[in-house]
Amino acid sequence: MKQLSIARLREMARRLELDVDARELARLRPMVQDVLEVGQRLRRDYAPPIDRPARRSG
Amino acid sequence: MTPAEGLHLLTVAEAGRRFRDGSLAPADYVAAFIERIKRLDPFLRSVITLAAPTDMEVGRWGGPLHWIPIGIKDSIATAGMRTTANSRVLADWVPAEDAPSVTALRAAGAVVLAKLNLNEFAWGIPSEDDLFPPPRNPWSPEHRAMGSSSGSAVAVACGLCAAALGTDAGGSVRQPAANCGVVGLKPTHALVDSSGALGAPTICEVGPITRTVEDAALLLEALTGSTYAEDLRRPMRRTRIGVPRRHIDAAHSDPQIEAAFTDALQVLRGLGIEIVDVEIEGLGDAAEADFLVLNAEAFAAHEQTLRARPSDYGLSSRLYHTQGAFLSAADYMAALVAGDVVRKRVDVVFSTIDFLATPVVPVLTADAARSAKAQPHTGGAAIFTAPFNLTGHPAISIPGGMSTEGIPIGLQLIGRARGEADLLWMAQQYEQATTWHQMHPSDVENASSHSIGG
Numbered sequence: 001m002k003q004l005s006i007a008r009l010r011e012m013a014r015r016l017e018l019d020v021d022a023r024e025l026a027r028l029r030p031m032v033q034d035v036l037e038v039g040q041r042l043r044r045d046y047a048p049p050i051d052r053p054a055r056r057s058g
Numbered sequence: 059m060t061p062a063e064g065l066h067l068l069t070v071a072e073a074g075r076r077f078r079d080g081s082l083a084p085a086d087y088v089a090a091f092i093e094r095i096k097r098l099d100p101f102l103r104s105v106i107t108l109a110a111p112t113d114m115e116v117g118r119w120g121g122p123l124h125w126i127p128i129g130i131k132d133s134i135a136t137a138g139m140r141t142t143a144n145s146r147v148l149a150d151w152v153p154a155e156d157a158p159s160v161t162a163l164r165a166a167g168a169v170v171l172a173k174l175n176l177n178e179f180a181w182g183i184p185s186e187d188d189l190f191p192p193p194r195n196p197w198s199p200e201h202r203a204m205g206s207s208s209g210s211a212v213a214v215a216c217g218l219c220a221a222a223l224g225t226d227a228g229g230s231v232r233q234p235a236a237n238c239g240v241v242g243l244k245p246t247h248a249l250v251d252s253s254g255a256l257g258a259p260t261i262c263e264v265g266p267i268t269r270t271v272e273d274a275a276l277l278l279e280a281l282t283g284s285t286y287a288e289d290l291r292r293p294m295r296r297t298r299i300g301v302p303r304r305h306i307d308a309a310h311s312d313p314q315i316e317a318a319f320t321d322a323l324q325v326l327r328g329l330g331i332e333i334v335d336v337e338i339e340g341l342g343d344a345a346e347a348d349f350l351v352l353n354a355e356a357f358a359a360h361e362q363t364l365r366a367r368p369s370d371y372g373l374s375s376r377l378y379h380t381q382g383a384f385l386s387a388a389d390y391m392a393a394l395v396a397g398d399v400v401r402k403r404v405d406v407v408f409s410t411i412d413f414l415a416t417p418v419v420p421v422l423t424a425d426a427a428r429s430a431k432a433q434p435h436t437g438g439a440a441i442f443t444a445p446f447n448l449t450g451h452p453a454i455s456i457p458g459g460m461s462t463e464g465i466p467i468g469l470q471l472i473g474r475a476r477g478e479a480d481l482l483w484m485a486q487q488y489e490q491a492t493t494w495h496q497m498h499p500s501d502v503e504n505a506s507s508h509s510i511g512g
Contacts (some may be wrong), residue, residue: 019368023121028377034436035353038346039389045343046396047388056376 004033065090066217070273084125093459104193104212106132107173124167129219132173133256143232157254159264166280175209182375183428196499204237204424206230210267210340211238227262229443232455236418236468240249243274250281258355261447271486274328298335300411309441311420318459318467344400344445347393354390397448416442418455418468457494
C-alpha cells in the first residue's frame with residue numbers, strides 16, 4: 001500500500017467532516033496507515049462470499 | 059501486628075469460610091480493605107471512587123460472595139455511584155442502574171467497594187494528564203501497570219479489594235492480570251451479560267480478576283448462575299495441550315517471556331499432560347481483525363460525542379477512537395469473516411486437544427506494550443490475547459513466572475467455547491503445581507512512602 005501522506009489524510013478527514021488539527025494529523029497518519037493496511041489485507045484474504053451459504057431444505 | 063494485618067491476603071474462598079465458621083467478622087474484613095485503600099492508593103492510583111458506607115450495605119442473607127469487597131472497573135455502570143470511564147466526557151455520570159454483572163455480584167452478597175482506574179474508555183494510551191492518572195505497577199512502581207483494566211489488577215494484587223471486575227476486548231483483563239501477578243479470565247463470548255459495560259459489543263467481555271483460580275470460579279458462578287468451583291476438585295485426567303508454536307515464534311517475545319513459557323510447559327508435562335505443537339492458520343490475522351472491529355465499533359459508539367466534545371477526550375483516546383472513521387464497511391465485514399474462519403480452525407484443533415497454551419503478552423512492561431513499535435492500535439502487543447476475543451473462546455491468564463526486574467509474567471490457557479469449567483480446572487492444576495500465585499508485591503508498602511516522579 002502506498003505511503004499515506006499528510007495531505008491525503010487531511011483530505012480524507014475533510015470528507016468525513018472530522019475536525020483534526022495539524023498535530024493530530026501527524027499522530028494519526030501512521031495509525032490510519034496501519035489500520036488501512038490491515039483492512040486491505042483482510043478484505044483480500046477474508047472477503048465475505050458473494051452468494052449466501054445454501055440452507056438445507058426440509 | 060494489628061488484627062487487621064494479613065486479612066487482605068485471604069482469598070475470597072478463605073474469607074467466606076472464615077465468615078461461616080465465625081472466626082472473622084465481615085465488617086472487620088471490609089474495614090481492612092478501606093484502610094489499605096486510604097493508606098496505599100494515593101500512591102498506587104488504582105481507585106477512582108471509594109464507595110460511601112451507604113453503598114456498601116448488603117442484604118440480610120449472605121450469598122456465596124457475602125460481604126466480599128469487590129472493585130469494579132470504572133467503565134461498568136454502578137447505580138448511584140459515579141462511573142467515569144476515566145474520561146472527562148463522563149466525569150459526573152451517575153448511572154441509574156447497575157450493569158447486569160454488578161447486579162449479579164450484589165445478588166450473591168458482594169460489597170461494591172470501589173470503582174477502579176482504567177485507560178480512558180478502555181481504548182488509548184494513558185498519560186499523566188488523564189482525568190485520573192494511570193496506576194503504578196506495584197511490583198515495579200516506576201512502571202505503569204498494563205491496561206486497560208489496570209486499576210482492577212493493581213487493586214487485587216495489592217489487597218485493596220478481594221477481587222475485581224474488568225473488561226476485555228483484546229486482552230484488557232488478561233494482560234494487566236499477568237503484569238500484576240494475578241488471575242484474569244475472559245469468558246466465552248456472551249457467557250456473561252456484559253451489557254452496561256462500555257466497550258465494543260462484538261468482542262468485549264466482562265471478566266473477573268482475582269488472586270486465585272478458585273476465586274475466579276466463585277465470581278464466574280455469581281456472574282452466570284452456573285457452578286464452577288466444585289468442578290475444580292476433579293482428579294487429574296488424561297489431558298493434551300496444544301501449543302501454536304509458529305504463531306508464538308512469530309511474535310518474537312522478550313526472551314524472559316519465552317523462557318517462562320518453556321518452564322510453564324515443563325511444569326505441565328510434570329503433571330502428566332501431553333504437550334503437542336499445533337498449527338492454526340490465521341491467529342495473527344485474528345488479532346489484527348479483532349482490533350479492526352474494536353476501532354470500527356469504538357468510532358461508531360463515540361462519533362457524536364467526538365464531534366460535539368472532542369476536547370473532553372484525552373489526546374490519545376481521541377485519536378484511538380477517531381481512527382475507526384477511516385475504515386470501510388467492507389473492512390469491518392472482512393474482519394468479522396476472519397473471526398468466523400479462525401474460530402472454525404480453532405474448533406477443529408480442539409477436536410484433537412483439550413486446551414491451547416500461549417504466553418499472555420510478548421513484552422514485560424506497559425511502556426513496551428504501548429510503544430509505537432508494538433503497534434498497540436492494531437493489536438500488536440495483543441498478539442496472543444486478541445485472537446480469542448474475536449473467536450469468542452474463553453481464555454485465562456495465571457501467574458507463570460517472574461522477570462529478573464521483578465515484574466510478573468503470565469501463562470495463558472485457552473479452552474473450548476463454554477468450556478470454562480474445564481479451563482478453570484486446568485488452570486488450577488497448574489496454579490497448585492507452582493508458587494507464583496503466592497508471591498505478593500510487598501515493597502509497595504515502602505514504595506508508597508516515597509515519591510516517584512512521572
